[in-house]
Amino acid sequence: MASSLCMQFSARLFFVLASFVCFFGCKNRKAENCSTALPKTFSPVNGTLLSYSKTEPDTQKMVLVPSGSFLMGNEKNTVERSEDEQPTIRKTVPRFFMDSTEVTIGEFAQFVRETNYKTMAEKSGSSLVFHYAEKKDIGENKLPWWKEVKGVSWQKPFAEEQQNNQVQENFPAVHVSWYDAANYCAWKGKRLPTETEWEYAAVKGNRATQPMNIFQGQFPEKNTKADGFEFMAPVKSFEPNTIGLYDLQGNVWEWCSDFYHAKYYTFLSEDSLHELPDSPPKSYDPEEPFAEKKVIRGGSFLCNSSYCSGYRPTARMKAPPSQTYIHVGFRCVVGIAP
Ligand SMILES: [Ca+2]
Numbered sequence: 001m002a003s004s005l006c007m008q009f010s011a012r013l014f015f016v017l018a019s020f021v022c023f024f025g026c027k028n029r030k031a032e033n034c035s036t037a038l039p040k041t042f043s044p045v046n047g048t049l050l051s052y053s054k055t056e057p058d059t060q061k062m063v064l065v066p067s068g069s070f071l072m073g074n075e076k077n078t079v080e081r082s083e084d085e086q087p088t089i090r091k092t093v094p095r096f097f098m099d100s101t102e103v104t105i106g107e108f109a110q111f112v113r114e115t116n117y118k119t120m121a122e123k124s125g126s127s128l129v130f131h132y133a134e135k136k137d138i139g140e141n142k143l144p145w146w147k148e149v150k151g152v153s154w155q156k157p158f159a160e161e162q163q164n165n166q167v168q169e170n171f172p173a174v175h176v177s178w179y180d181a182a183n184y185c186a187w188k189g190k191r192l193p194t195e196t197e198w199e200y201a202a203v204k205g206n207r208a209t210q211p212m213n214i215f216q217g218q219f220p221e222k223n224t225k226a227d228g229f230e231f232m233a234p235v236k237s238f239e240p241n242t243i244g245l246y247d248l249q250g251n252v253w254e255w256c257s258d259f260y261h262a263k264y265y266t267f268l269s270e271d272s273l274h275e276l277p278d279s280p281p282k283s284y285d286p287e288e289p290f291a292e293k294k295v296i297r298g299g300s301f302l303c304n305s306s307y308c309s310g311y312r313p314t315a316r317m318k319a320p321p322s323q324t325y326i327h328v329g330f331r332c333v334v335g336i337a338p
Helices: 002-027 105-115 120-124 178-187 195-204 264-269
Strands: 062-065 068-072 089-093 096-099 126-130 146-150 253-259 294-297 317-319 333-335
Touching: 062 195, 068 195, 089 195, 089 264, 096 195, 105 178, 120 126, 178 253, 195 253, 195 294
Parallel strands: none
Antiparallel strands: 062 096, 068 089, 096 333, 126 146, 253 294, 294 317
């Protein structure tokens, strides 16, 4: 018991220190690399991938993304870029169906009703919620804008003091781990998109001025809500991209199936014999080299152009697959046999 409490305390202490270090470390790096300074993992619950009886996926509300070839990553002369988006690599993508929206609370509720599924946030009893923070309040031994809150989950995404925010069924489901997301998709007969599929769909459908739900104002102090939304927006609140995908950019980050590997584009570009698989077989995050990370894409309602431009189609971000947040959700895809 004493050892367990000690481990829990150590994990929490690590989380606080890691958040602190990330905030101050990020201030000195390029803004577009910082995202929202995701804290390091501390989840005490291990994830499990479940198998479900095979279901024919319903593709009614999905977009058929046609096959094609594209340059994945960001050219070196682009103003907004980070090192892990380079060099660009040519990828050929077979056609696939992609959910037109992020998976909503209403859709996730059906999964839970029919399977009695418990998410990792519900099992661990807590998840991470954004709170406004003033710069003067951020300092040694003080938490920044992320707070671990007991009792929050996909059903109750906000902390007690934020309960004036009405939860709607058509909000994207958040506080779901990579495992929860992958299990939902498997239950639907679908799967999470690969990082390549996600970027291909975002690049293919990209508008020069795509309306989206982001953080406007001075992060993390003041959100002007100029786009009409302070936190999550109901799906389809904004115009879709040119191929009919809603909120692919902004609103909530979206889990991808791939491990995050900061150097994988480099490895692929040097792989003249084409021996490497399209997706990395393991993760590598130089900021946390011993932690396993999965890719998240698309940015969120916390992304701000002055601080984080994670909503760009090529921007990459990563998170531990067991960790849950108020600004990370997902959508599913269905591959099509050639
Ligand atoms: Ca907003």
